[in-house]
Amino acid sequence: MSRIIVTASTRMELSELLAATTACALPGGGHVPLHRAEVGGFEILFALTGIGKVNAASATTLLCERYAPDLVINTGCGGAFAGAGLAVGDLAVADSECLADEGVTTPTGWRGLDLIGIPVYEGRGERLFNRIPLDQELARRALDCATAGGFDAVMGPFLTVSTCSGTTRQGEELLRRFPGVCENMEGAAVAQVALMYGVPCLEVRGISNMVEDRDLSRWDLKRAVGQVQRFLGLYLEQLAAGRPGIR
Numbered sequence: 001m002s003r004i005i006v007t008a009s010t011r012m013e014l015s016e017l018l019a020a021t022t023a024c025a026l027p028g029g030g031h032v033p034l035h036r037a038e039v040g041g042f043e044i045l046f047a048l049t050g051i052g053k054v055n056a057a058s059a060t061t062l063l064c065e066r067y068a069p070d071l072v073i074n075t076g077c078g079g080a081f082a083g084a085g086l087a088v089g090d091l092a093v094a095d096s097e098c099l100a101d102e103g104v105t106t107p108t109g110w111r112g113l114d115l116i117g118i119p120v121y122e123g124r125g126e127r128l129f130n131r132i133p134l135d136q137e138l139a140r141r142a143l144d145c146a147t148a149g150g151f152d153a154v155m156g157p158f159l160t161v162s163t164c165s166g167t168t169r170q171g172e173e174l175l176r177r178f179p180g181v182c183e184n185m186e187g188a189a190v191a192q193v194a195l196m197y198g199v200p201c202l203e204v205r206g207i208s209n210m211v212e213d214r215d216l217s218r219w220d221l222k223r224a225v226g227q228v229q230r231f232l233g234l235y236l237e238q239l240a241a242g243r244p245g246i247r
């Protein structure tokens with residue numbers, strides 16, 4: 001049976017999926033709370049990682065070591081950059097991830113890890129500094145599934161940060177460093193660990209807010225996590241049904 005691991009940082013980002021798949025708590029995940037469900041011929045493990053890159057990397061490592069997944073899906077909410085064509089409640093599909101604040105501050109501005117010259121990953125003929133590649137075909141098919149399912153969705157590069165950008169100016173600064181459609185706090189860590197273990201990785205997030213001057217009255221976390229979980233429910237069903245175009 002193929003095994004898929006779905007990771008999210010908070011409980012509300014998984015709760016609808018747990019209910020929809022009648023998932024049961026699974027012991028054995030150590031510090032990572034786990035639930036297990038079967039959808040068609042797939043075993044789905046839902047993992048609550050906690051917020052940020054350290055929690056995400058540690059959970060993904062534990063999961064890859066103990067459960068040898070065939071696919072890792074990272075989900076949750078995220079902020080959309082201006083000009084990405086995204087609004088609150090839309091879906092964003094990552095075509096790459098990026099460690100967007102790991103680098104060097106210099107007198108002439110911020111520079112990435114390539115300035116230091118030490119890659120975060122070296123293997124399979126690649127030396128990666130900030131940008132972490134993702135499975136393009138998986139991303140494209142997820143986007144097609146979302147569009148066909150009536151979701152407003154955009155595919156593009158995601159930026160992972162340690163500090164949530166709470167100003168328009170910080171959003172602009174990040175876009176000067178790297179192209180991006182969606183900001184989050186875990187994606188690059190999950191993608192990097194999945195790459196280390198040779199496991200394909202897909203990241204889909206619901207947009208909870210724009211990257212702008214912080215105004216929580218303009219955020220809609222509930223709508224974002226609802227939309228992305230409804231999408232993933234559809235995606236997993238179609239995957240299990242072996243619909244052409246998914247995998």
Ligand SMILES: O=C(O)c1cccc(C(=O)CC[C@H]2O[C@@H](n3cnc4c(=O)[nH]cnc43)[C@H](O)[C@@H]2O)c1
Nearest residue numbers: 009051052077078079164165183184185186208209
């Ligand atoms: O600023 C606040 O008071 C605040 C209140 C509730 C939630 C937050 C978050 O930053 C959530 C972080 C969580 O969600 C992802 N996320 C959502 N939007 C963003 C964003 O614009 N930039 C970075 N991360 C975001 C993130 O992956 C975390 O898991 C703040």
